[in-house]
Amino acid sequence: xxxxxxxxxxxxxxxxxxxxxxxxxxxxxxxxxxxxxxxxxxxxxxxxxxxxxxxxxxxxxxxxxxxxxxxxxxxxxxxxxxxxxxxxxxxxxxxxxxxxxxxxxxxxxxxxxxxxxxxxxxxxxxxxxxxxxxxxxxxxxxxxxxxxxxxxxxxxxxxxxxxxxxxxxxxxxxxxxxxxxxxxxxxxxxxxxxxxxxxxxxxxxxxxxxxxxxxxxxxxxxxxxxxxxxxxxxxxxxxxxxxxxxxxxxxxxxxxxxxxxxxxxxxxxxxxxxxxxxxxxxxxxxxxxxxxxxxxxxxxxxxxxxxxxxxxxxxxxxxxxxxxxxxxxxxxxxxxxxxxxxxxxxxxxxxxxxxxxxxxxxxxxxxxxxxxxxxxxxxxxxxxxxxxxxxxxxxxxxxxxxxxxxxxxxxxxxxxxxxxxxxxxxxxxxxxxxxxxxxxxxxxxxxxxxxxxxxxxxxxxxxxxxxxxxxxxxxxxxxxxxxxxxxxxxxxxxxxxxxxxxxxxxxxxxxxxxxxxxxxxxxxxxxxxxxxxxxxxxxxx
Numbered sequence: 262x263x264x265x266x267x268x269x270x271x272x273x274x275x276x277x278x279x280x281x282x283x284x285x286x287x288x289x290x291x292x293x294x295x296x297x298x299x300x301x302x303x304x305x306x307x308x309x310x311x312x313x314x315x316x317x318x319x320x321x322x323x324x325x326x327x328x329x330x331x332x333x334x335x336x337x338x339x340x341x342x343x344x345x346x347x348x349x350x351x352x353x354x355x356x357x358x359x360x361x362x363x364x365x366x367x368x369x370x371x372x373x374x375x376x377x378x379x380x381x382x383x384x385x386x387x388x389x390x391x392x393x394x395x396x397x398x399x400x401x402x403x404x405x406x407x408x409x410x411x412x413x414x415x416x417x418x419x420x421x422x423x424x425x426x427x428x429x430x431x432x433x434x435x436x437x438x439x440x441x442x443x444x445x446x447x448x449x450x451x452x453x454x455x456x457x458x459x460x461x462x463x464x465x466x467x468x469x470x471x472x473x474x475x476x477x478x479x480x481x482x483x484x485x486x487x488x489x490x491x492x493x494x495x496x497x498x499x500x501x502x503x504x505x506x507x508x509x510x511x512x513x514x515x516x517x518x519x520x521x522x523x524x525x526x527x528x529x530x531x532x533x534x535x536x537x538x539x540x541x542x543x544x545x546x547x548x549x550x551x552x553x554x555x556x557x558x559x560x561x562x563x564x565x566x567x568x569x570x571x572x573x574x575x576x577x578x579x580x581x582x583x584x585x586x587x588x589x590x591x592x593x594x595x596x597x598x599x600x601x602x603x604x605x606x607x608x609x610x611x612x613x614x615x616x617x618x619x620x621x622x623x624x625x626x627x628x629x630x631x632x633x634x635x636x637x638x639x640x641x642x643x644x645x646x647x648x649x650x651x652x653x654x655x656x657x658x659x660x661x662x663x664x665x666x667x668x669x670x671x672x673x674x675x676x677x678x679x680x681x682x683x684x685x686x687x688x689x690x691x692x693x694x695x696x697x698x699x700x701x702x703x704x705x706x707x708x709x710x711x712x713x714x715x716x717x718x719x720x721x722x723x724x725x726x727x728x729x730x731x732x733x734x735x736x737x738x739x740x741x742x743x744x745x746x747x748x749x750x751x752x753x754x755x756x757x758x759x760x761x762x763x764x765x766x767x768x769x770x771x772x773x774x775x776x777x778x779x780x781x782x783x784x785x786x787x788x789x790x791x792x793x794x795x796x797x798x799x800x801x802x
Contacts, residue, residue, distance in 0.1 A: 272421050276322065283318040284311060312343035316350060323355075324391035324415060325422035325456065332452050357389035358412055363396075366413050370494045377401075378490060382408075388547075391415070392459055397500065405500035406487060409462065419456050426452070451650060459563040462496040468562040469498070475537065478529050482558045503550030503558045506665055515553055522555060523669040527678040529557060530662050534655055535577050535686055538568035542654050544661045546668075566654045576655060577683045583633055584680040586621055588614045591637065598646050612640050630676040631660030 319330040333340060334348035364375050364382075375382055381399040387407070388395040392415055396408045430449040433440035458464060466486045473483045485499035504511045506526075512519060526549070533540035541548075543564040550558040568576065575594060582590040592610040616636050620628060634656040641648050663675045 269421055269425055272418075273425055276425065279318055279322055283314040283321075285314070285318065308341055309343045312341075312347040315344060316347040319348075323418060323422070325419050325426070325452070327391055328455055328459075329426070329448075329452055332448055332455070355389055355391050357386045357394050360384040362413060363394060363410055367408070367410060367495060370492055371490055393462075398497075400487070400490075400497075404487075406497050407484075407500050408490075409496040409498070411460070411462065411494045416460055419460065423449075423453055423456070451653075454650075455564065458565075461493055462491065463493045465561075465563045466491050466496055468565045471539065472541070472559070472562065475539065477532070477537070478525075478557075480525055480556045481529055482552070482556050484558075484560070501550075501558050503552045503556075505546055506549040506551055506557075507546035507668060509668060512551060512669075515551075517551060517555055519669040520673070522551065522557075523666045523673050524678060525555075525557060526662065526669075527666060527675055528682065530658065531675075531679045531682050532686075534566070534568065534658070535573055535580070535683060538570070538573050540566045540568075540655075540658065542566040542658050544658060544665065546665060549665065564654075566651055566658065568651055568655070572649060572651055576652070577687050579634075580630075580679060580683045581687065583630065583637075584625065584628075584676050584683075586617045588617045591617070595637070595641055595644075595646055598641070598648060604644065604646075609640075609644055612644075613637070616640065625677040625680070626672055626674050628674055628676045629660075629663055630674070630679065631656055631663050633676075634659060 316330065319326040330348045334345060340348075368374055371378060378401065379398045380401055380403075383397040386394040386396050391412070393409050393411045396410065398406050398408050400406055427446075427449055430440075430445040433445050435441075466488070469483060469486050473485070476483060482501055484501045487497040487499070490497040504515060506512075506522075509519070512522070530540065530544060541559055541562065541564075543561060544559075548559060548561045550560070552558065575597075579591065579594055581587075582594070588610065592606065592613045595609055595613070596604065596606050616633070620633060638648055638653060638656060659675060666673055666675055666678075
């Protein structure tokens with residue numbers, strides 16, 4: 262059925278054996294010979310049983326299939342409800358690799374015996390997942406750290422699995438009606454991208470550094486990276502401990518205000534998405550801890566989202582439209598995203614209205630922003646509107662955040678807390694004025710270009726002459742006109758240059774310290790005017 266190389270056959274046999282073991286052998290039969298109606302009939306009780314089996318099967322098959330299950334769990338229209346429920350329970354916990362193997366792997370990657378780097382190293386992992394294991398340790402300098410170690414051989418296993426899944430996805434997409442509609446190769450691309458990010462610990466370390474350099478939130482703590490002991494297979498971080506955000510009773514015992522904490526979390530994540538355009542995209546409870554002072558610690562930066570300014574603007578507008586149930590604005594955004602020439606706006610507006618009507622009387626405190634976004638994304642998929650993968654990642658992040666917020670305070674909703682943040686950001690962008698520094702720099706560049714204009718004109722004339730263009734004006738008359746025009750431009754540039762200074766001088770005076778205001782202002786004035794004179798002499802005709 263698939264052109265598998267000998268390297269893949271052993272793993273493929275294992276996958277088919279596990280499929281049959283958990284009752285999914287009929288899928289393999291279906292793939293060999295798809296029925297004409299492209300449909301598998303299963304009764305409800307069998308469906309619930311298979312849903313539980315699917316989760317256990319994916320966990321047994323390892324990291325690639327666990328991630329595949331997580332991707333499938335976000336595709337609401339793709340699988341029946343029982344499967345959605347079970348896939349959301351997927352656990353990435355496995356029996357740890359023995360410490361002897363891990364110690365040897367660390368020494369091989371860092372090029373030194375373990376005792377030359379660490380004075381203490383706890384042999385029992387504090388976490389063991391399908392891709393890596395995490396340990397407590399202490400460096401020679403006395404700093405407490407956590408050491409994240411990739412499981413030996415996991416890269417090759419995932420590479421093999423992805424190649425097998427690519428062939429299966431290609432077959433389904435090309436040979437079945439279901440595949441032609443749902444495009445499994447698109448899901449394969451998402452799966453591949455996610456796994457590649459999680460396998461590169463150096464990339465995760467860079468993500469952490471970027472977050473540390475751009476922290477705007479006083480209550481956010483990001484662990485420090487120890488680069489001397491970090492590579493693509495090993496990640497050594499500052500040990501920062503707290504109570505898991507899901508441990509509600511322990512947080513209350515510690516005196517944490519859960520309402521305040523929920524609001525802080527929404528602000529941290531929503532502003533990362535809408536203002537920074539650089540956000541932690543995996544906020545499940547295991548990746549968030551709280552200190553006794555109520556500060557938020559983020560762990561695991563393997564999955565990060567990036568949003569360009571245009572996508573941030575679109576998301577702000579979409580968020581406000583969703584919260585205000587503005588179907589017309591949401592429809593316009595979806596149409597704007599569409600690259601199809603034959604799209605029918607009336608159909609999109611009708612479908613958006615149907616979705617929003619179901620939520621119309623739902624109070625904001627009960628509205629699931631993530632679920633509503635997922636419905637809109639599924640609508641876009643049905644209309645073959647290509648949604649940027651970053652937007653899909655935002656929806657997943659918000660869904661995870663909603664679960665955390667509801668656990669902390671069931672009366673709060675992310676939609677209710679996010680709407681004023683989005684509105685404030687939109688207002689800021691509408692009424693945002695550039696800084697004096699930016700205005701001055703832009704004016705300087707403009708004036709410099711204006712001064713250079715005569716040279717550009719002369720160069721253009723020379724090029725015209727070389728190309729033997731026939732000019733209707735006499736050469737002398739043309740040169741006279743060009744010179745006159747150039748001098749006018751230079752005069753205009755000087756006027757703009759100095760006028761800008763006089764207009765901006767009140768702002769400069771206000772920004773200067775009171776005790777030195779006069780002297781500093783005179784100095785700035787002299788430098789500015791001298792700069793203008795230098796520019797004028799540089800380009801003078």
